Amino acid sequence: MRQSQLFTKARRETPKDEESRNAQLLIRAGFIHKEMAGVYAYLPLGLRVLEKIKAIVREEMNAVGGQELMMTTLQPKDIWEKTDRWDDSKVDNWFKTRLVSGAELGVGLTHEEPIVDAIGEYVSSYRDFPFSVYQIQNKFRNELRAKSGLLRGREFLMKDMYSFSRDQEQHEREYERIVEAYFRVYGRLGLGDITYRTHADGGIFTSRFSDEFQTLTEVGEDVIYLDESKGIAVNEEILTDENLEKLGLDRSALVPKKAVEVGNTFHLESKYTDALGVSFNDEKGENQSIVMGCYGIGISRLMGVIAELFADEKGLVWPGSVAPFRVHLLSLGADDLADETYRAFSEAGIEVLYDDRDLRAGEKFAESDLLGIPYRVVIGKRAAESGTAEVKRRTEDSAVDVPLSDLPSYLAQKA
RNA sequence: CGGAGUGUGGUAUAAUGGUAUUACGCACGCUUCGGGUGCGUGUAACCCGGGUUCGAUUCCCGGCACUCCGACCA
Numbered sequence: 001m002r003q004s005q006l007f008t009k010a011r012r013e014t015p016k017d018e019e020s021r022n023a024q025l026l027i028r029a030g031f032i033h034k035e036m037a038g039v040y041a042y043l044p045l046g047l048r049v050l051e052k053i054k055a056i057v058r059e060e061m062n063a064v065g066g067q068e069l070m071m072t073t074l075q076p077k078d079i080w081e082k083t084d085r086w087d088d089s090k091v092d093n094w095f096k097t098r099l100v101s102g103a104e105l106g107v108g109l110t111h112e113e114p115i116v117d118a119i120g121e122y123v124s125s126y127r128d129f130p131f132s133v134y135q136i137q138n139k140f141r142n143e144l145r146a147k148s149g150l151l152r153g154r155e156f157l158m159k160d161m162y163s164f165s166r167d168q169e170q171h172e173r174e175y176e177r178i179v180e181a182y183f184r185v186y187g188r189l190g191l192g193d194i195t196y197r198t199h200a201d202g203g204i205f206t207s208r209f210s211d212e213f214q215t216l217t218e219v220g221e222d223v224i225y226l227d228e229s230k231g232i233a234v235n236e237e238i239l240t241d242e243n244l245e246k247l248g249l250d251r252s253a254l255v256p257k258k259a260v261e262v263g264n265t266f267h268l269e270s271k272y273t274d275a276l277g278v279s280f281n282d283e284k285g286e287n288q289s290i291v292m293g294c295y296g297i298g299i300s301r302l303m304g305v306i307a308e309l310f311a312d313e314k315g316l317v318w319p320g321s322v323a324p325f326r327v328h329l330l331s332l333g334a335d336d337l338a339d340e341t342y343r344a345f346s347e348a349g350i351e352v353l354y355d356d357r358d359l360r361a362g363e364k365f366a367e368s369d370l371l372g373i374p375y376r377v378v379i380g381k382r383a384a385e386s387g388t389a390e391v392k393r394r395t396e397d398s399a400v401d402v403p404l405s406d407l408p409s410y411l412a413q414k415a
Numbered sequence: 416c417g418g419a420g421u422g423u424g425g426u427a428u429a430a431u432g433g434u435a436u437u438a439c440g441c442a443c444g445c446u447u448c449g450g451g452u453g454c455g456u457g458u459a460a461c462c463c464g465g466g467u468u469c470g471a472u473u474c475c476c477g478g479c480a481c482u483c484c485g486a487c488c489a
Contacts, residue, residue: 012439012451013427017481037481091489110489144416144487152488203489210489221488266489332449362450369450380449390449 001325002342003355006030008043010367020219022308023149025316029370031307031324038146038154045371046303048324050157053299053306054136056188056321057159060181066134066161071114073138075106079113083275090204093142107140112272112294115162120278126166126288128280130174134161136299148219150304151260157300163293164273166280171291175267178295182213182263185297189306190319191215195262198224199247200235206269209238209247213263213297217309220260227253262302268292316372317394325353327411328373330364332380341379341389341407348408369394375411 008030017034018024026032031046042050058068080086086106088094095107108114115133122128139158146154163178165171179197186195198212212235214224223236227249234249236256244251270289273279282288303322310317320326327345329352331338338356345352353373355364361380368376378390378399389407392399402410 009440011426016421016427019482034481085489093488112489141488145485147483201489330449360448360450360452362452365450367451378449382449 001353003353004357006044006353008045010370018149020147020149020151020304020308021311022151022219022304025311025370026149026304026307029316029372031316032150038143038152040150040153040300045324049303049306049318049322050299052322052324053189053302054157054159057185057297057299058136060185060188061132061134061159061161063184064132064177064181066132068135069133070135070137071108071111071118073108073140075108075114077104077106079117079276080106082277083113083272085113093144095140095142108137109139109141110296111135111137111160112162112268112292113276116272116276116278116292119164120273120276123164123278123290124280126280126282129164129166129290130170132161132163132174132178134159134295148221148304150300150307151219152221153300156298159297159299161295163295165291165293166282166288168291171267171293175265175293178293179211179265182265182295182297186213186215186262188321189302190310190321191262191302191305196224196226196231196233196259198233198235198259199238199243200264201237203266203268206267206271208267208269209243210264210266212261213265214259215262215305215309216257216259217305218258219308220258222259222261223256224259225254226257228255229253233257233259260301260305261298262305263295263297265295266293268294311372314366315370318372318374320374323372323374325351325373327352327375327377328368328371329354329377329379330368331356332361332364332378334379334381334384337384337404338379341377341404344408345411348412350408350411375414377407377411 010030011028014024015027018027026046027034030043031049033041033043035041077086085091094109097105097107099105136157136159138155140155143152143154146152163174165174183192186192194216196214198214199209200212202208202210214222214233224233225236225239226233234247270291273290273292279287279289306319306322307316310319327350329338329342329345342352342354372394374394376392376394383389383404388401388403390399391402
Protein backbone atom coordinates (compact mmCIF):
# COMPACT_ATOMS: atom_id res chain seq x y z
CA MET A 1 0.00 0.00 0.00
CA ARG A 2 1.08 3.52 -0.71
CA GLN A 3 1.80 5.41 2.46
CA SER A 4 0.57 8.63 0.91
CA GLN A 5 -2.90 7.08 1.00
CA LEU A 6 -2.71 5.87 4.57
CA PHE A 7 -4.76 8.23 6.69
CA THR A 8 -2.76 7.60 9.84
CA LYS A 9 0.52 9.35 10.52
CA ALA A 10 3.26 8.68 12.96
CA ARG A 11 3.63 11.11 15.81
CA ARG A 12 6.81 12.44 17.21
CA GLU A 13 5.58 12.90 20.75
CA THR A 14 4.76 10.23 23.24
CA PRO A 15 1.13 10.41 24.37
CA LYS A 16 0.90 11.72 27.91
CA ASP A 17 -2.00 9.47 28.88
CA GLU A 18 -0.07 6.25 28.41
CA GLU A 19 2.72 4.91 30.50
CA SER A 20 3.19 1.47 29.04
CA ARG A 21 5.60 1.02 26.21
CA ASN A 22 3.25 -1.03 24.06
CA ALA A 23 0.52 1.60 24.13
CA GLN A 24 2.92 4.50 23.68
CA LEU A 25 4.55 3.01 20.62
CA LEU A 26 1.40 1.61 19.06
CA ILE A 27 -0.29 4.98 19.40
CA ARG A 28 2.70 6.96 18.17
CA ALA A 29 3.00 4.71 15.15
CA GLY A 30 -0.72 4.97 14.41
CA PHE A 31 -1.57 1.30 14.97
CA ILE A 32 -4.25 1.86 17.58
CA HIS A 33 -6.51 4.62 18.80
CA LYS A 34 -7.44 4.96 22.42
CA GLU A 35 -11.17 5.21 22.93
CA MET A 36 -11.01 5.14 26.73
CA ALA A 37 -9.05 3.35 29.42
CA GLY A 38 -8.67 -0.27 28.42
CA VAL A 39 -10.54 0.15 25.15
CA TYR A 40 -8.65 0.60 21.92
CA ALA A 41 -9.62 0.78 18.27
CA TYR A 42 -7.43 -0.92 15.70
CA LEU A 43 -6.37 1.33 12.85
CA PRO A 44 -5.30 -0.05 9.46
CA LEU A 45 -1.74 -0.93 10.45
CA GLY A 46 -2.76 -2.34 13.81
CA LEU A 47 -5.58 -4.32 12.31
CA ARG A 48 -3.16 -5.97 9.92
CA VAL A 49 -1.10 -7.17 12.87
CA LEU A 50 -4.17 -8.37 14.70
CA GLU A 51 -5.32 -10.27 11.62
CA LYS A 52 -1.91 -11.92 11.27
CA ILE A 53 -2.08 -13.16 14.84
CA LYS A 54 -5.64 -14.36 14.31
CA ALA A 55 -4.60 -16.24 11.19
CA ILE A 56 -1.84 -18.09 13.03
CA VAL A 57 -4.13 -19.01 15.90
CA ARG A 58 -6.83 -20.07 13.47
CA GLU A 59 -4.46 -22.29 11.49
CA GLU A 60 -3.26 -24.05 14.59
CA MET A 61 -6.73 -24.51 16.02
CA ASN A 62 -7.96 -25.88 12.71
CA ALA A 63 -4.97 -28.19 12.60
CA VAL A 64 -6.13 -29.93 15.78
CA GLY A 65 -9.65 -30.21 14.44
CA GLY A 66 -11.16 -27.06 15.92
CA GLN A 67 -14.34 -25.93 14.20
CA GLU A 68 -14.72 -22.21 14.03
CA LEU A 69 -17.99 -20.54 14.83
CA MET A 70 -19.10 -17.24 16.28
CA MET A 71 -21.31 -16.91 19.30
CA THR A 72 -23.16 -13.79 20.33
CA THR A 73 -22.07 -10.96 22.55
CA LEU A 74 -25.52 -10.48 24.05
CA GLN A 75 -26.29 -13.21 26.54
CA PRO A 76 -29.60 -14.31 28.04
CA LYS A 77 -29.66 -14.48 31.80
CA ASP A 78 -31.28 -17.88 32.20
CA ILE A 79 -28.44 -20.10 31.03
CA TRP A 80 -26.05 -18.33 33.36
CA GLU A 81 -28.40 -18.84 36.25
CA LYS A 82 -28.34 -22.56 35.57
CA THR A 83 -24.62 -22.63 36.30
CA ASP A 84 -24.96 -20.06 39.06
CA ARG A 85 -22.64 -17.58 37.39
CA TRP A 86 -25.10 -14.75 36.81
CA ASP A 87 -25.03 -13.23 40.24
CA ASP A 88 -22.52 -10.43 40.75
CA SER A 89 -21.31 -12.12 43.89
CA LYS A 90 -20.15 -15.04 41.71
CA VAL A 91 -18.75 -13.17 38.72
CA ASP A 92 -18.33 -9.50 39.45
CA ASN A 93 -16.91 -8.19 36.19
CA TRP A 94 -19.98 -8.63 34.04
CA PHE A 95 -21.22 -5.81 31.92
CA LYS A 96 -24.99 -6.10 32.10
CA THR A 97 -27.75 -4.27 30.35
CA ARG A 98 -31.50 -4.52 29.78
CA LEU A 99 -33.94 -4.91 26.97
CA VAL A 100 -36.68 -2.31 26.67
CA SER A 101 -38.96 -4.95 28.16
CA GLY A 102 -36.84 -4.89 31.28
CA ALA A 103 -35.26 -8.30 30.74
CA GLU A 104 -31.67 -8.48 31.90
CA LEU A 105 -28.88 -9.29 29.48
CA GLY A 106 -25.20 -9.94 29.89
CA VAL A 107 -22.47 -8.71 27.58
CA GLY A 108 -20.24 -11.66 26.79
CA LEU A 109 -17.20 -12.07 29.01
CA THR A 110 -16.76 -15.78 28.26
CA HIS A 111 -18.90 -18.36 26.50
CA GLU A 112 -19.07 -21.69 28.28
CA GLU A 113 -22.79 -21.48 28.93
CA PRO A 114 -24.00 -20.39 25.49
CA ILE A 115 -21.66 -22.83 23.76
CA VAL A 116 -22.86 -25.77 25.79
CA ASP A 117 -26.42 -24.68 25.28
CA ALA A 118 -25.90 -24.45 21.52
CA ILE A 119 -24.09 -27.73 20.98
CA GLY A 120 -26.69 -29.48 23.10
CA GLU A 121 -29.09 -29.04 20.25
CA TYR A 122 -26.99 -31.30 18.02
CA VAL A 123 -25.07 -33.69 20.24
CA SER A 124 -26.65 -36.84 21.60
CA SER A 125 -24.47 -39.87 20.79
CA TYR A 126 -21.10 -41.18 21.90
CA ARG A 127 -20.30 -41.18 18.18
CA ASP A 128 -20.28 -37.37 18.24
CA PHE A 129 -17.16 -37.19 20.38
CA PRO A 130 -14.61 -35.83 20.65
CA PHE A 131 -14.89 -32.46 19.00
CA SER A 132 -13.85 -28.89 19.62
CA VAL A 133 -15.31 -25.56 18.63
CA TYR A 134 -13.75 -22.15 18.86
CA GLN A 135 -14.34 -18.53 18.08
CA ILE A 136 -12.36 -15.33 17.88
CA GLN A 137 -14.44 -12.58 19.35
CA ASN A 138 -14.38 -9.48 21.46
CA LYS A 139 -14.85 -10.09 25.14
CA PHE A 140 -16.06 -7.54 27.63
CA ARG A 141 -14.98 -7.50 31.23
CA ASN A 142 -15.65 -4.74 33.68
CA GLU A 143 -12.18 -4.73 35.16
CA LEU A 144 -11.77 -2.59 38.23
CA ARG A 145 -8.67 -1.22 36.69
CA ALA A 146 -7.54 -1.34 33.09
CA LYS A 147 -3.80 -1.03 32.69
CA SER A 148 -0.71 -1.49 30.59
CA GLY A 149 -2.23 -0.62 27.23
CA LEU A 150 -3.27 -3.72 25.35
CA LEU A 151 -2.28 -6.02 28.20
CA ARG A 152 -5.32 -5.50 30.41
CA GLY A 153 -8.36 -4.09 28.70
CA ARG A 154 -12.08 -4.01 29.26
CA GLU A 155 -12.82 -4.89 25.66
CA PHE A 156 -10.35 -7.27 24.07
CA LEU A 157 -10.07 -9.86 21.36
CA MET A 158 -9.86 -13.44 22.48
CA LYS A 159 -9.81 -16.88 20.93
CA ASP A 160 -11.78 -19.28 23.05
CA MET A 161 -12.04 -22.95 22.27
CA TYR A 162 -14.15 -25.58 23.96
CA SER A 163 -13.57 -29.33 23.74
CA PHE A 164 -16.19 -31.98 24.35
CA SER A 165 -15.27 -35.56 25.14
CA ARG A 166 -17.17 -38.69 26.08
CA ASP A 167 -14.98 -39.49 29.05
CA GLN A 168 -12.00 -38.33 31.03
CA GLU A 169 -9.49 -40.34 29.06
CA GLN A 170 -10.63 -38.91 25.77
CA HIS A 171 -10.61 -35.46 27.30
CA GLU A 172 -7.02 -35.78 28.48
CA ARG A 173 -5.90 -36.71 24.97
CA GLU A 174 -7.71 -33.78 23.41
CA TYR A 175 -6.44 -31.44 26.05
CA GLU A 176 -2.80 -32.34 25.47
CA ARG A 177 -3.17 -32.06 21.69
CA ILE A 178 -4.52 -28.57 22.14
CA VAL A 179 -1.76 -27.62 24.56
CA GLU A 180 0.73 -28.68 21.91
CA ALA A 181 -1.04 -26.47 19.40
CA TYR A 182 -0.71 -23.60 21.85
CA PHE A 183 3.03 -23.96 21.87
CA ARG A 184 3.07 -23.98 18.09
CA VAL A 185 1.19 -20.67 18.19
CA TYR A 186 3.64 -19.08 20.60
CA GLY A 187 6.56 -20.43 18.61
CA ARG A 188 5.29 -18.85 15.42
CA LEU A 189 4.79 -15.56 17.22
CA GLY A 190 8.41 -15.53 18.32
CA LEU A 191 7.52 -16.11 21.97
CA GLY A 192 8.32 -19.81 22.13
CA ASP A 193 11.53 -19.54 24.11
CA ILE A 194 10.09 -17.42 26.87
CA THR A 195 6.62 -18.88 27.24
CA TYR A 196 6.04 -21.56 29.86
CA ARG A 197 3.28 -23.93 30.75
CA THR A 198 2.37 -22.87 34.24
CA HIS A 199 0.24 -24.64 36.80
CA ALA A 200 -2.42 -22.32 38.09
CA ASP A 201 -5.70 -22.17 39.87
CA GLY A 202 -8.36 -24.17 38.09
CA GLY A 203 -11.26 -21.85 38.68
CA ILE A 204 -14.21 -21.96 40.98
CA PHE A 205 -15.72 -25.17 39.65
CA THR A 206 -12.88 -27.66 39.68
CA SER A 207 -10.19 -28.94 41.96
CA ARG A 208 -7.85 -29.59 39.04
CA PHE A 209 -5.15 -27.09 38.20
CA SER A 210 -5.44 -25.14 35.02
CA ASP A 211 -2.53 -24.49 32.68
CA GLU A 212 -1.53 -20.95 32.05
CA PHE A 213 0.84 -20.03 29.28
CA GLN A 214 3.05 -17.38 30.74
CA THR A 215 5.46 -15.24 28.75
CA LEU A 216 8.35 -13.89 30.75
CA THR A 217 8.48 -10.11 30.86
CA GLU A 218 9.07 -7.48 33.47
CA VAL A 219 5.78 -5.79 32.62
CA GLY A 220 3.83 -8.92 33.49
CA GLU A 221 1.26 -8.83 36.26
CA ASP A 222 1.86 -12.39 37.40
CA VAL A 223 4.69 -13.93 39.32
CA ILE A 224 5.48 -17.47 38.37
CA TYR A 225 7.99 -19.87 39.87
CA LEU A 226 9.94 -21.47 37.12
CA ASP A 227 11.79 -24.77 37.13
CA GLU A 228 14.06 -24.08 34.19
CA SER A 229 15.39 -27.60 33.89
CA LYS A 230 11.87 -28.96 33.46
CA GLY A 231 10.54 -25.96 31.56
CA ILE A 232 7.54 -25.91 33.86
CA ALA A 233 6.31 -23.19 36.17
CA VAL A 234 3.86 -22.66 38.99
CA ASN A 235 1.80 -19.57 39.47
CA GLU A 236 2.46 -17.83 42.74
CA GLU A 237 -1.24 -18.07 43.56
CA ILE A 238 -1.02 -21.84 44.12
CA LEU A 239 2.49 -22.02 45.50
CA THR A 240 2.08 -24.21 48.58
CA ASP A 241 4.11 -27.15 49.78
CA GLU A 242 1.11 -29.37 49.35
CA ASN A 243 0.63 -28.35 45.73
CA LEU A 244 4.31 -28.64 44.92
CA GLU A 245 4.30 -32.18 46.20
CA LYS A 246 1.25 -32.95 44.13
CA LEU A 247 3.01 -31.56 41.07
CA GLY A 248 6.29 -33.28 41.78
CA LEU A 249 8.23 -30.03 41.90
CA ASP A 250 11.03 -29.10 44.25
CA ARG A 251 10.77 -25.66 45.78
CA SER A 252 14.54 -25.16 45.76
CA ALA A 253 14.60 -25.52 41.97
CA LEU A 254 12.05 -22.75 41.45
CA VAL A 255 13.00 -19.24 40.43
CA PRO A 256 10.48 -16.39 40.64
CA LYS A 257 9.86 -14.52 37.38
CA LYS A 258 7.44 -11.86 36.28
CA ALA A 259 5.27 -12.95 33.42
CA VAL A 260 2.15 -12.14 31.45
CA GLU A 261 -0.53 -14.71 30.81
CA VAL A 262 -0.97 -15.23 27.08
CA GLY A 263 -3.19 -18.28 27.32
CA ASN A 264 -5.08 -20.38 29.81
CA THR A 265 -6.58 -23.84 29.49
CA PHE A 266 -9.00 -25.45 31.90
CA HIS A 267 -10.37 -28.85 32.76
CA LEU A 268 -14.04 -28.15 33.25
CA GLU A 269 -15.08 -31.73 33.88
CA SER A 270 -18.85 -32.02 33.48
CA LYS A 271 -19.75 -28.98 35.51
CA TYR A 272 -21.25 -26.93 32.71
CA THR A 273 -22.67 -29.70 30.57
CA ASP A 274 -24.43 -31.27 33.56
CA ALA A 275 -25.74 -27.94 34.80
CA LEU A 276 -27.24 -27.19 31.43
CA GLY A 277 -28.59 -30.71 31.00
CA VAL A 278 -26.50 -31.59 27.96
CA SER A 279 -25.48 -35.25 27.83
CA PHE A 280 -25.24 -38.19 25.43
CA ASN A 281 -26.15 -41.84 25.11
CA ASP A 282 -23.42 -44.44 25.20
CA GLU A 283 -23.32 -47.75 23.35
CA LYS A 284 -25.79 -49.22 25.81
CA GLY A 285 -28.19 -46.35 25.42
CA GLU A 286 -27.37 -45.08 28.87
CA ASN A 287 -27.17 -41.40 29.55
CA GLN A 288 -23.65 -40.11 30.21
CA SER A 289 -21.98 -36.84 31.16
CA ILE A 290 -19.90 -34.88 28.69
CA VAL A 291 -16.39 -33.89 29.75
CA MET A 292 -15.40 -30.41 28.73
CA GLY A 293 -12.25 -28.35 28.41
CA CYS A 294 -11.82 -24.71 27.57
CA TYR A 295 -8.87 -22.94 26.05
CA GLY A 296 -8.26 -19.21 25.77
CA ILE A 297 -5.71 -17.10 23.97
CA GLY A 298 -5.76 -13.33 24.28
CA ILE A 299 -5.24 -12.16 20.72
CA SER A 300 -5.11 -8.44 21.38
CA ARG A 301 -3.04 -8.99 24.49
CA LEU A 302 -0.54 -10.93 22.40
CA MET A 303 -0.24 -7.96 20.09
CA GLY A 304 0.57 -5.83 23.11
CA VAL A 305 3.06 -8.36 24.44
CA ILE A 306 4.86 -8.59 21.11
CA ALA A 307 4.94 -4.81 20.74
CA GLU A 308 6.20 -4.43 24.29
CA LEU A 309 8.80 -7.17 24.19
CA PHE A 310 10.48 -6.64 20.86
CA ALA A 311 10.57 -2.86 20.74
CA ASP A 312 13.83 -0.93 20.98
CA GLU A 313 14.63 2.73 21.56
CA LYS A 314 13.70 3.59 17.98
CA GLY A 315 10.30 1.97 17.98
CA LEU A 316 8.42 -1.19 17.24
CA VAL A 317 10.11 -4.34 15.95
CA TRP A 318 7.63 -6.85 14.56
CA PRO A 319 8.49 -10.49 14.05
CA GLY A 320 8.00 -11.40 10.40
CA SER A 321 5.04 -13.62 11.21
CA VAL A 322 2.86 -10.77 12.44
CA ALA A 323 4.34 -7.66 10.84
CA PRO A 324 1.77 -5.49 9.11
CA PHE A 325 3.93 -5.58 5.99
CA ARG A 326 7.01 -7.52 5.08
CA VAL A 327 8.83 -4.65 3.44
CA HIS A 328 8.91 -0.92 3.95
CA LEU A 329 9.94 0.61 0.65
CA LEU A 330 11.25 4.16 0.87
CA SER A 331 11.59 6.41 -2.09
CA LEU A 332 14.28 9.04 -1.60
CA GLY A 333 13.89 11.28 -4.57
CA ALA A 334 13.82 8.49 -7.13
CA ASP A 335 10.11 8.09 -7.53
CA ASP A 336 10.04 6.47 -10.94
CA LEU A 337 12.43 3.74 -9.95
CA ALA A 338 10.68 3.30 -6.61
CA ASP A 339 7.31 3.03 -8.33
CA GLU A 340 8.75 0.35 -10.54
CA THR A 341 10.12 -1.50 -7.53
CA TYR A 342 6.78 -1.20 -5.78
CA ARG A 343 5.04 -2.81 -8.73
CA ALA A 344 7.62 -5.58 -8.84
CA PHE A 345 7.08 -6.33 -5.16
CA SER A 346 3.34 -6.32 -5.54
CA GLU A 347 3.53 -8.68 -8.49
CA ALA A 348 5.80 -10.98 -6.52
CA GLY A 349 3.20 -11.10 -3.77
CA ILE A 350 5.39 -9.32 -1.26
CA GLU A 351 3.42 -7.29 1.24
CA VAL A 352 4.88 -3.83 0.99
CA LEU A 353 4.22 -0.45 2.50
CA TYR A 354 5.54 2.09 0.04
CA ASP A 355 6.58 5.45 1.45
CA ASP A 356 5.96 7.53 -1.65
CA ARG A 357 5.50 10.75 0.27
CA ASP A 358 7.56 13.84 -0.42
CA LEU A 359 9.44 13.95 2.87
CA ARG A 360 13.00 14.33 4.02
CA ALA A 361 15.12 11.23 4.22
CA GLY A 362 15.60 11.52 7.95
CA GLU A 363 11.91 11.73 8.53
CA LYS A 364 11.26 8.63 6.47
CA PHE A 365 13.99 6.67 8.20
CA ALA A 366 12.80 7.66 11.66
CA GLU A 367 9.24 6.76 10.87
CA SER A 368 10.27 3.50 9.29
CA ASP A 369 12.11 2.55 12.46
CA LEU A 370 9.07 3.47 14.50
CA LEU A 371 6.71 1.29 12.45
CA GLY A 372 8.98 -1.72 12.82
CA ILE A 373 8.45 -3.45 9.49
CA PRO A 374 11.03 -6.27 9.14
CA TYR A 375 12.75 -5.12 5.94
CA ARG A 376 13.50 -1.62 4.77
CA VAL A 377 14.36 -1.09 1.14
CA VAL A 378 15.66 2.32 0.11
CA ILE A 379 15.44 3.50 -3.47
CA GLY A 380 17.24 6.78 -3.95
CA LYS A 381 19.75 8.41 -6.22
CA ARG A 382 22.32 5.84 -5.20
CA ALA A 383 20.08 3.03 -6.33
CA ALA A 384 19.44 4.75 -9.61
CA GLU A 385 23.15 5.12 -10.20
CA SER A 386 24.42 1.80 -8.89
CA GLY A 387 21.55 -0.42 -9.83
CA THR A 388 21.44 -1.78 -6.31
CA ALA A 389 19.11 -1.01 -3.45
CA GLU A 390 19.95 -0.83 0.19
CA VAL A 391 18.15 -3.51 2.18
CA LYS A 392 18.19 -3.32 5.94
CA ARG A 393 16.55 -5.52 8.48
CA ARG A 394 14.86 -3.71 11.33
CA THR A 395 16.77 -5.86 13.80
CA GLU A 396 20.20 -5.12 12.33
CA ASP A 397 22.29 -2.00 12.11
CA SER A 398 23.95 -2.56 8.79
CA ALA A 399 22.41 -2.79 5.36
CA VAL A 400 23.25 -4.89 2.35
CA ASP A 401 23.14 -3.83 -1.27
CA VAL A 402 21.01 -5.98 -3.50
CA PRO A 403 20.78 -5.63 -7.30
CA LEU A 404 17.43 -4.17 -8.20
CA SER A 405 16.47 -7.09 -10.39
CA ASP A 406 17.13 -9.53 -7.54
CA LEU A 407 15.08 -7.68 -4.94
CA PRO A 408 11.78 -9.55 -5.19
CA SER A 409 13.39 -12.96 -5.01
CA TYR A 410 15.80 -11.83 -2.31
CA LEU A 411 12.97 -10.64 -0.10
CA ALA A 412 10.66 -13.50 -0.92
CA GLN A 413 13.05 -16.20 0.21
CA LYS A 414 14.37 -14.49 3.31
CA ALA A 415 12.87 -15.92 6.44
C1' C B 416 -12.93 -0.25 45.19
C1' G B 417 -8.74 2.39 48.60
C1' G B 418 -4.48 5.71 47.83
C1' A B 419 -1.46 9.24 44.93
C1' G B 420 -0.94 12.35 40.72
C1' U B 421 -2.57 14.93 36.27
C1' G B 422 -6.42 17.57 33.06
C1' U B 423 -4.21 24.18 28.43
C1' G B 424 -4.83 24.09 20.23
C1' G B 425 -4.72 17.80 16.51
C1' U B 426 0.00 16.28 19.60
C1' A B 427 3.56 17.60 23.41
C1' U B 428 4.16 21.69 26.71
C1' A B 429 4.91 27.08 29.54
C1' A B 430 3.03 30.83 32.43
C1' U B 431 -0.85 33.41 34.72
C1' G B 432 -6.64 36.22 39.58
C1' G B 433 -7.20 40.64 34.01
C1' U B 434 -8.46 35.25 27.50
C1' A B 435 -2.46 32.32 27.18
C1' U B 436 4.11 30.50 25.82
C1' U B 437 6.89 27.36 22.85
C1' A B 438 7.67 23.19 19.71
C1' C B 439 5.65 19.56 16.49
C1' G B 440 1.51 19.06 13.17
C1' C B 441 -1.61 21.37 9.49
C1' A B 442 -2.21 25.43 5.17
C1' C B 443 0.58 28.77 1.80
C1' G B 444 5.39 30.54 -0.10
C1' C B 445 10.66 30.22 -0.38
C1' U B 446 14.81 26.96 0.93
C1' U B 447 16.74 22.08 1.42
C1' C B 448 16.95 17.05 -0.41
C1' G B 449 20.33 9.80 2.44
C1' G B 450 18.89 10.16 9.46
C1' G B 451 13.02 14.30 11.95
C1' U B 452 16.67 21.05 6.77
C1' G B 453 16.23 26.45 7.44
C1' C B 454 13.03 30.83 7.10
C1' G B 455 8.45 33.66 6.70
C1' U B 456 3.02 34.03 6.96
C1' G B 457 -1.30 31.74 8.65
C1' U B 458 -4.49 27.97 11.48
C1' A B 459 -5.75 26.05 16.16
C1' A B 460 -6.47 25.44 23.18
C1' C B 461 -7.57 26.57 29.22
C1' C B 462 -12.40 18.91 30.98
C1' C B 463 -17.65 19.88 33.08
C1' G B 464 -20.73 22.19 36.99
C1' G B 465 -21.01 25.25 41.22
C1' G B 466 -18.65 28.79 44.72
C1' U B 467 -15.37 33.06 46.06
C1' U B 468 -14.24 37.63 43.24
C1' C B 469 -15.41 43.66 39.77
C1' G B 470 -13.14 39.64 37.00
C1' A B 471 -11.44 32.45 37.51
C1' U B 472 -7.71 28.73 32.80
C1' U B 473 -5.47 30.03 37.64
C1' C B 474 -8.18 29.80 44.26
C1' C B 475 -12.16 26.52 46.77
C1' C B 476 -15.99 22.52 46.42
C1' G B 477 -18.28 18.67 43.56
C1' G B 478 -18.21 15.71 39.24
C1' C B 479 -15.98 13.41 35.08
C1' A B 480 -11.64 11.58 32.55
C1' C B 481 -6.67 9.66 32.29
C1' U B 482 -2.09 7.54 34.58
C1' C B 483 0.43 5.00 38.48
C1' C B 484 0.48 1.95 43.29
C1' G B 485 -2.61 -1.47 45.90
C1' A B 486 -6.81 -4.71 46.06
C1' C B 487 -9.28 -7.51 42.23
C1' C B 488 -8.56 -10.52 37.76
C1' A B 489 -14.05 -18.00 36.36
